[in-house]
Every structure is written in C-alpha cells, then in structure tokens.
Amino acid sequence: MSPTAQGDTPKDAPEHCPGTESTQAGKAEACAGCPNQQVCATTPKGPDPDIALITSNLRSVKHKLLILSGKGGVGKSTFTSQLAFALAHDPETRNSDVIEVGVMDVDICGPSIPKIMGLEGEQGHQSGSGWQPVYVQDNLAVMSIGFLLNDPDDVIIWRGPKKNDLIKRFLRDVEWGELDYLLVDTPPGTSDEHLSIASFLKESGIDGAIVITTPQEVALQDVRREIDFCRKVKIPVIGVVENMSGFVCPNCKGESIIFPPTTGGGAQMAAEMGVPLLGKIPLDPRLGRACDEGVSFLDEYPDSPASKAYLEIIEKIRARFEK
Amino acid sequence: MMTNGEAFTSSNSAQNDLMAEDPIATRLAHIKHIILVLSGKGGVGKSSVTTQLALALMHKGFRVGVLDIDLTGPSIPRMLNLGGKQVHQASSGWVPVFVDENQKLCCMSIGFLLQNRNDSVVWRGPKKTAMIKQFLQDVSWGELDYLLIDTPPGTSDEHISITEYLRAYNPDGAVMVTTSQGVALADVRKELNFCKKVKLPVLGIVENMSGFVCPHCSECTNVFSTGGGEALAGEFDITFLGRVPIDPAFVTMVEAEGEGSYVKQFEKSSLFPVFQEICDKVMAKVNT
Numbered sequence: 001m002s003p004t005a006q007g008d009t010p011k012d013a014p015e016h017c018p019g020t021e022s023t024q025a026g027k028a029e030a031c032a033g034c035p036n037q038q039v040c041a042t043t044p045k046g047p048d049p050d051i052a053l054i055t056s057n058l059r060s061v062k063h064k065l066l067i068l069s070g071k072g073g074v075g076k077s078t079f080t081s082q083l084a085f086a087l088a089h090d091p092e093t094r095n096s097d098v099i100e101v102g103v104m105d106v107d108i109c110g111p112s113i114p115k116i117m118g119l120e121g122e123q124g125h126q127s128g129s130g131w132q133p134v135y136v137q138d139n140l141a142v143m144s145i146g147f148l149l150n151d152p153d154d155v156i157i158w159r160g161p162k163k164n165d166l167i168k169r170f171l172r173d174v175e176w177g178e179l180d181y182l183l184v185d186t187p188p189g190t191s192d193e194h195l196s197i198a199s200f201l202k203e204s205g206i207d208g209a210i211v212i213t214t215p216q217e218v219a220l221q222d223v224r225r226e227i228d229f230c231r232k233v234k235i236p237v238i239g240v241v242e243n244m245s246g247f248v249c250p251n252c253k254g255e256s257i258i259f260p261p262t263t264g265g266g267a268q269m270a271a272e273m274g275v276p277l278l279g280k281i282p283l284d285p286r287l288g289r290a291c292d293e294g295v296s297f298l299d300e301y302p303d304s305p306a307s308k309a310y311l312e313i314i315e316k317i318r319a320r321f322e323k
Numbered sequence: 324m325m326t327n328g329e330a331f332t333s334s335n336s337a338q339n340d341l342m343a344e345d346p347i348a349t350r351l352a353h354i355k356h357i358i359l360v361l362s363g364k365g366g367v368g369k370s371s372v373t374t375q376l377a378l379a380l381m382h383k384g385f386r387v388g389v390l391d392i393d394l395t396g397p398s399i400p401r402m403l404n405l406g407g408k409q410v411h412q413a414s415s416g417w418v419p420v421f422v423d424e425n426q427k428l429c430c431m432s433i434g435f436l437l438q439n440r441n442d443s444v445v446w447r448g449p450k451k452t453a454m455i456k457q458f459l460q461d462v463s464w465g466e467l468d469y470l471l472i473d474t475p476p477g478t479s480d481e482h483i484s485i486t487e488y489l490r491a492y493n494p495d496g497a498v499m500v501t502t503s504q505g506v507a508l509a510d511v512r513k514e515l516n517f518c519k520k521v522k523l524p525v526l527g528i529v530e531n532m533s534g535f536v537c538p539h540c541s542e543c544t545n546v547f548s549t550g551g552g553e554a555l556a557g558e559f560d561i562t563f564l565g566r567v568p569i570d571p572a573f574v575t576m577v578e579a580e581g582e583g584s585y586v587k588q589f590e591k592s593s594l595f596p597v598f599q600e601i602c603d604k605v606m607a608k609v610n611t
Contacts, residue, residue: 070396070443072365072476073507109477110363110510155363155513157520159480160448188365188476189395190445217578219366222396225443232445247535247546254539258546258571262578285546292505 010036021045048199054171055204057130060178061102063321064201066209066235070222072188074214075243075281077105077112078291080185083210084117085296086314087181088140098139102179104170105144106197107187108163109156114146118294122147130173143174160192167196181321188222190229198233207321208238210278213269215245215261220269227273238320239278241313242266247283248305258283279313282306346460347488350416353466354388356609357494358526359485361518363510365476367502368531368567370398371577373473376498377403378589379602381428385468388419390458391432392485393475394451395444400434402577404584410435416463422586431462448480455484476510478517486521495609496524498564502532503551511552515559526608527562528552529601535569562608565601570594 009019016030025031026041034040058064067080080103088101105113114120117136124147125132133141145156145166176182187193198206209230213223223240230237242265247256263269270277284306290297298307351357360373373389380387391399400406403422410431411418419429433444433454446454464470475481486494497518501511511528518525530552534545546569556563570593576585589595 072396073367073502074365077506109479110365110513112506112510115506115509152509153512153516155478155516155520157478157483157517159483163479190443191395191451192447192480195445195447214366216574218370218398218401218574221401221440222398224441225396228441229443229445232443247537249537249539251537252540254537256535256538256571258535258569258574260571260575260578262575283546285548288504288506288547 050168050172051200051203054168054200057172057174058176058182058201058204061176061182061204062180063207064182064184064205065207065238065317066184066186066197067212068186068194068209068226068230069188069212069219070190070224070226070229071213071219074212074219076188076212077107077116077185078287079210079212079241079243080105080183081113081116081291082297082310083314083317084140084142084181084183085136086298086310087318088137089296089299099181100139100177100179101141102133102176102182103140103142103144103185104174104182105142105146105185106167106170106193107185108145108158108166108193110187111144111146112291113142113144113185114152115294116291117142119144120146120152120294124148127175130175131169133174133176141176141179143170163192164196167193168200171197171200190226194229195233198235206235208236210238210317211240211275212243213240213266214243214259215265216259217263219259220263220266224269224273227275237275238317239276240266240270240273241278242280244283245280250284250286255282278316279309281309281313347456348492350459350462350464351470351489351492354464354470355467356469357472357489357492358469358605358609359472359474359494359497359523360500361474361482361497361514362476362500362507363478363512363514363517364501364507367500367507368529369393369476369500370402370473371573372498372500372529372531372567373399373471374402374577374585375589375594375598376602376605377428377469377471378586379595379598380469380471380606381423382590382599383602383606385427386466387428388464388467388470389428389430389432389473390462390470391430391434391473392455392458392481393473394433394446394454394481396475397432397434399430399432399473402585403428403430404580404586405430405435406440406580408435413463416461419462419464429464431458451480452484455481456488459488478514482517483521486523490521494523496526498526498605499528499561500531501528501552501555503530503545503548505551507547508551508555511555512559515555515561525559525561526605527564528556529564530566532569533566562604564604565597567594567597567601 018024
C-alpha cells in the first residue's frame with residue numbers, strides 16, 4: 001500500500017524480479033502473476049537512441065541548471081526569468097564577454113515564461129535544421145510550448161507520454177547554439193516532466209538544481225520531497241531560495257509577514273536537509289506587476305530590497321560556475 | 324434514510340445495472356454532491372479553499388469528505404491538522420481519516436500512505452491514474468452530502484483521469500481558484516477551457532489572496548493585485564463566488580497543532596464569514 005520510488009527494481013516487486021530494464025523483464029519466472037508483467041515484457045529495452053542526439057545537440061551548452069520546487073506558485077518562473085535577464089544583461093561583461101543564456105520552459109500545461117519574459121504572442125519557427133527559439137535579445141533565447149499555441153487560452157490536455165515527447169524535442173530539436181547557461185523552468189511536483197528531464201540529460205549532465213520555496217510549512221513539506229527527488233535521481237542541489245519572505249510596504253517601508261515561517265522557514269529546512277540557503281527574497285508587489293508586463297524587474301527597480309536579494313543570489317550562482 | 328444520491332435521479336435502468344458491478348459506482352452511490360476544486364496555476368490556494376469550504380459545509384451540519392488527488396504534493400493532511408495519521412484497512416475498504424469527533428468530516432490523501440513525510444512520490448502518469456482509481460474504488464466514504472476533490476495544478480493525467488472516472492456519475496462541477504495576477508489568470512483561462520472540453524460545469528470562481536492592507540500605514544497595497552478573478556468571471560459568464568483576502572493569521576492557524584489549529588478555530592477566523600458566503604453560493608448552485 002505504500003508508494004515506492006521508480007527504479008530498476010520496484011520496491012514492491014515480486015521476489016527475484018529481474019529489474020524493469022533487464023532483457024528478462026516480464027519474461028522471467030518470477031514475473032508470473034506480477035501486475036506489471038505485460039508492461040515490462042513489451043517496453044523496448046536498452047538505452048534510448050535519442051539520448052545521444054540530445055547530448056550532441058547540447059554539446060556547446062556549458063551549464064545546465066534546473067529550477068525546481070515541489071510547490072506551485074512559489075516563483076519558479078519568476079526566478080528563472082529574473083536570473084536569465086540578469087545573466088544576459090550584466091553591465092560589467094556587456095562589452096567584453098557576452099554571456100549567452102537559454103531558457104527552456106517544460107511546464108507544458110501552465111507555461112508562464114512567455115508572459116513573464118514579454119514574449120506573449122510570439123511563435124516558434126521551424127527551419128531545416130530544427131526549431132528556432134524566440135530571442136528576447138541577441139544573447140537570450142527562450143523556448144516554451146506557449147510559442148506553439150495559436151491562442152494563448154488554448155489548453156493542452158496531455159497525459160505524460162505526450163509531454164515527455166515534447167520535452168525531448170525541446171532538447172533534441174531546438175537550435176540552442178552556444179550557451180553559457182541553459183535554465184530549465186519546471187512545473188510543480190515530481191512526475192513525468194521531472195523524471196524525463198533527468199533521464200534525457202543523464203549523459204550531457206545537469207550541473208545542478210536551484211530549489212525555490214516560500215516560508216510556510218505547507219510549501220516546505222513539498223520542497224523537502226523535491227530535494228528527496230533530486231537525491232534519488234542524483235541531481236546536485238545548488239541551493240534553496242526562499243521567496244516571498246516578508247513584505248516591505250513600498251509606501252511606508254514597514255515590514256509585514258504574509259507567509260509566516262512557523263517551522264523556521266527555508267533556512268531551517270535547508271539546514272535540516274543539508275543544502276545551502278542561497279538567500280531570501282522579500283515580496284514586492286511591483287515584482288508581480290513586472291512579470292505581468294514582461295519586463296526585467298531588476299532593471300526597472302534596482303533599488304528594491306527584492307532586487308538586492310536577487311543580485312546577491314545570482315552572484316552566488318555565478319561564483320559557483322565562473323571561478 | 325437516503326437512497327441513491329441525487330446524481331442518480333436522472334439515471335436510467337442501464338446505469339443502475341452498471342452500478343451493481345462497478346466498484347466506483349457502489350462507492351459514489353451514497354454521495355449526494357461531488358465538487359472538484361481546480362486551478363491551472365499552483366500555489367493559488369486550491370487546498371486552502373478546499374479546506375475552508377469543507378469546514379464551512381461541516382459547520383452547516385453536512386457530512387463532508389475531502390479527496391486529495393495531488394499525489395506528488397499533498398497538502399490536505401497538513402491543512403486539516405492530520406499529519407502523521409494513517410489510513411486503516413477494513414473489510415469495507417480503506418477507512419478515511421476523520422477530522423472531528425462527530426465524524427462529520429473525513430479525508431483521504433496519499434499523505435496518509437507515506438511512511439515518512441519527506442518521502443517523494445516520483446510517479447509517472449499511469450501510476451497516478453491507478454492510484455486515483457483506487458481512491459475512487461476502495462475508500463469507504465459511507466454517506467456523504469458533499470465530496471470535495473482537491474487537485475494538483477495543470478491539465479494532465481490527474482485531471483483527465485478524475486474527469487473520465489467521474490463522467491458517468493455527473494459530478495456537480497468545479498470551483499475554480501485563482502489569484503489576481505495576469506500570470507495566474509492566464510493559466511486559469513486554460514483550465515476553464517479544459518472544463519469546457521470535458522463538459523465539466525464550472526460552479527464559480529474564487530479570487531484568493533486578494534488585497535493586503537499594510538498594517539503600518541493601512542494603505543491597501545494589493546500584493547497580488549485585486550479584481551482579476553471577478554473580471555475573468557464576467558468575461559466567461561461564470562458566477563463570481565467571492566474574494567478571499569490574504570490573512571497571515573490563517574497560515575499561522577493552519578500550521579498550528581492541537582487546540583490552536585484551524586479545524587478547531589476556524590469559526591473565529593476573519594475568513595470564516597467570507598467562506599460562509601462562498602459556501603452559500605456553491606450550495607445554491609448545486610441545488611438548482
């Protein structure tokens with residue numbers, strides 16, 4: 001009755017299970033009577049031939065980062081977009097060493113990246129060699145299912161396999177070109193999209209995951225599960241970002257707590273799970289508005305406490321990869 | 324005292340024959356109303372709206388069940404202060420976990436099946452679908468006036484499965500939860516189109532986290548802005564159920580345990596009257 005992780009040999013498998021990847025899967029003696037027998041016997045075995053193509057397509061991508069959270073609405077897409085804007089727009093390196101950034105949105109049923117990055121209504125283009133991402137500026141490329149819809153209100157009602165297929169195409173067929181960073185924005189949870197991205201990128205390697213949370217326990221409990229997931233699929237956790245921690249009134253500068261950290265917030269959770277806390281970002285209503293308008297918050301409101309928190313966190317992430 | 328649920332009053336004899344064999348039908352036969360709580364966007368408050376709607380219905384004297392089908396991020400056990408509780412297997416099936424002494428409110432979630440609260444449930448679609456089917460087939464709800472189904476964000480396996488399994492039993496409809504920012508509304512529009520495609524009636528829209536008054540200067544600064552949900556309801560010609568303000572005390576109460584918990588204290592919450600009204604509107608919708 002208790003759920004188990006997916007692995008080669010499921011935890012609740014019959015004794016002497018040959019493992020789901022084995023050539024004997026579904027055919028061994030022990031498989032008789034197992035409810036999974038048919039599935040095991042008919043699934044193609046051996047490595048996915050597309051993984052080599054993905055690895056080759058992404059060979060000139062230096063760093064691949066996932067933005068994850070077990071919980072929805074904590075700011076994964078906001079963080080992804082602001083990180084992308086900041087990396088692509090760094091004034092210090094603007095003239096000498098341009099940083100090339102790509103953003104891939106694998107939230108198939110609720111893509112927010114096109115709106116947040118000011119690309120709503122853009123369409124992806126297909127060329128002879130593959131799909132062209134949409135460019136915010138020369139060095140900032142974006143791909144999302146939002147670019148493939150005729151109407152932004154269109155709903156994608158897909159089960160897992162179709163979502164996995166599209167994610168594969170984003171990795172295999174999109175001409176990302178040379179990138180310093182590929183940021184992958186994910187949907188909430190630990191399901192098809194997450195498993196797929198982890199397995200498709202197994203060979204080309206994921207540099208790490210940035211896990212976003214908010215301070216309440218209801219969010220933290222899902223985030224602990226997400227960190228547990230990262231451990232299971234062996235994705236290193238770069239650190240935790242606590243978003244929406246406190247609110248500074250733009251009118252009187254008074255601070256209030258909107259989501260009380262009743263169990264110690266992101267800091268205590270990070271300590272318990274043994275991962276670094278990269279920083280805390282306070283709520284700023286202008287950040288939500290910047291997202292609705294699709295502009296870079298860090299450029300528009302550099303003096304906001306939220307901008308300062310963002311820049312510190314981004315500095316920590318860059319320091320990890322550029323030194 | 325109850326015969327078949329109202330959902331079956333229109334059913335023909337063929338469906339009645341089906342009921343005799345179909346385990347889902349047997350379970351749902353004694354449930355009067357089935358309401359899904361949906362949103363395209365995550366973190367807008369589906370689980371808190373479900374919780375508060377359930378408590379409001381219980382307060383009116385109804386028997387209420389809550390089914391949490393968010394399998395990779397179950398929040399309902401925490402919201403109802405049921406952390407650490409386990410589901411028991413009886414001859415009649417899985418016994419849901421009761422929230423109150425009078426056994427008016429019961430709940431089922433994958434959270435009760437985990438050994439450790441930090442365990443991740445890493446499942447692809449087919450396993451999630453199987454779990455949802457098992458919840459519908461095996462949980463012995465008994466007689467219920469309302470079954471509220473809390474869902475994960477999106478329009479994928481869980482949503483397709485639950486609507487497919489429930490289609491034959493005419494669920495009353497969906498309560499849509501949104502916040503007021505454009506980013507959330509964009510996803511909720513998709514969810515409304517999902518409901519249209521699967522022919523699930525939308526009972527109304529709740530605008531959550533609407534407005535926040537700075538306690539220092541009393542100027543409403545609208546952290547997540549306000550009014551967007553109501554405008555969306557107007558645009559899609561759907562009932563607007565109400566606006567729920569941000570109340571940090573709610574989060575504290577939800578996370579408190581024992582006597583201070585929300586289950587015990589909800590009547591004193593500032594959100595209680597808001598949900599009384601939402602609850603009345605929902606009841607009016609399902610009883611017409």
